[in-house]
Amino acid sequence: xxxxxxxxxxxxxxxxxxxxxxxxxxxxxxxxxxxxxxxxxxxxxxxxxxxxxxxxxxxxxxxxxxxxxxxxxxxxxxxxxxxxxxxxxxxxxxxxxxxxxxxxxxxxxxxxxxxxxxxxxxxxxxxxxxxxxxxxxxxxxxxxxxxxxxxxxxxxxxxxxxxxxxxxxxxxxxx
Amino acid sequence: xxxxxxxxxxxxxxxxxxxxxxxxxxxxxxxxxxxxxxxxxxxxxxxxxxxxxxxxxxxxxxxxxxxxxxxxxxxxxxxxxxxxxxxxxxxxxxxxxxxxxxxxxxxxxxxxxxxxxxxxxxxxxxxxxxxxxxxxxxxxxxxxxxxxxxxxxxxxxxxxxxxxxxxxxxxxxxxxxxxxx
Numbered sequence: 560x561x562x563x564x565x566x567x568x569x570x571x572x573x574x575x576x577x578x579x580x581x582x583x584x585x586x587x588x589x590x591x592x593x594x595x596x597x598x599x600x601x602x603x604x605x606x607x608x609x610x611x612x613x614x615x616x617x618x619x620x621x622x623x624x625x626x627x628x629x630x631x632x633x634x635x636x637x638x639x640x641x642x643x644x645x646x647x648x649x650x651x652x653x654x655x656x657x658x659x660x661x662x663x664x665x666x667x668x669x670x671x672x673x674x675x676x677x678x679x680x681x682x683x684x685x686x687x688x689x690x691x692x693x694x695x696x697x698x699x700x701x702x703x704x705x706x707x708x709x710x711x712x713x714x715x716x717x718x719x720x721x722x723x724x725x726x727x728x729x730x731x732x733x734x
Numbered sequence: 735x736x737x738x739x740x741x742x743x744x745x746x747x748x749x750x751x752x753x754x755x756x757x758x759x760x761x762x763x764x765x766x767x768x769x770x771x772x773x774x775x776x777x778x779x780x781x782x783x784x785x786x787x788x789x790x791x792x793x794x795x796x797x798x799x800x801x802x803x804x805x806x807x808x809x810x811x812x813x814x815x816x817x818x819x820x821x822x823x824x825x826x827x828x829x830x831x832x833x834x835x836x837x838x839x840x841x842x843x844x845x846x847x848x849x850x851x852x853x854x855x856x857x858x859x860x861x862x863x864x865x866x867x868x869x870x871x872x873x874x875x876x877x878x879x880x881x882x883x884x885x886x887x888x889x890x891x892x893x894x895x896x897x898x899x900x901x902x903x904x905x906x907x908x909x910x911x912x913x914x915x
Contacts, residue, residue: 575792579790579894610838614838614843616751616752616754617795617824618793618796619793620756621796622823626831645796648792649796649797649800651790653812655786656783660805675782675901675904676869677870677875677876678785678882679781679865680865681886682882687858690854690855691859700851707857711860718762718857726849730849732849733844
């Protein structure tokens with residue numbers, strides 16, 4: 560049991576801390592640990608677990624850690640796997656955040672942030688583009704996109720509300 | 735203080751549990767809570783937080799929760815925001831995993847996900863646009879963006895290196911001038 564928990568911790572720490580680009584970038588690394596190295600799930604089971612994760616909202620890496628950890632070692636397993644996914648990067652981010660807060664008036668830091676902001680914009684725009692591939696299979700989906708822009712800018716609807724409305728719409732129209 | 739922690743918890747629970755498509759899809763929702771609703775950060779600070787989060791490995795949503803939670807209410811704030819982001823969906827996936835597996839191929843779910851995807855794409859694109867408004871104060875900012883696009887699409891260089899590289903560039907070029915924008 561203890562070895563199992565330890566393996567879960569190590570596997571998910573390794574996967575999470577070697578993947579850049581958010582949860583979705585971590586998925587292939589989790590697969591290597593879970594399917595190829597530790598054989599906790601077969602390839603098909605992993606695909607199913609991923610389908611479950613994608614059917615639910617929220618970050619994907621923590622859901623996979625919860626699912627695999629729970630299957631292998633119950634609640635404690637889910638907890639340990641999630642600690643592996645979350646804790647190291649969170650500690651690093653808090654360290655950097657406190658540094659940022661402390662030196663927020665330094666011209667050096669201001670210069671660095673001024674340099675990095677255009678890059679962040681490019682990265683987020685690229686995320687939108689990447690997500691866009693495959694998201695517009697028919698004309699109706701373009702209509703949904705247009706309606707989203709209108710709801711955001713004219714009606715100032717909360718994004719969460721737009722998400723809920725679109726899902727109800729999909730249920731009624733696409734099924 | 736208690737009120738702040740409660741708001742952090744609610745804000746991140748709401749953002750996480752309505753975002754489909756993994757961490758990056760949550761970014762617009764976190765922005766809606768952190769910038770527009772509770773005004774914990776302004777647009778520029780939000781962009782900065784994303785820079786830090788993208789420079790580090792691992793899931794993006796939990797890093798944003800930690801960053802914003804810590805900034806607003808210290809360690810406890812970070813803890814509470816992460817709990818809000820992670821716990822509800824993790825518990826559902828654990829307890830209802832086998833049940834959801836039965837329905838993960840259902841036409842109803844597929845229909846809902848097909849309709850929500852274009853929304854998520856637009857929300858992320860709008861986030862990029864909003865952040866862009868104040869991120870290009872000088873001509874060289876555009877130069878940085880062009881170089882970033884070129885490196886992303888024409889080379890295999892890792893985005894984290896582009897982030898660090900642009901910070902070093904900013905330090906060298908903007909960091910020494912007296913004038914601040």
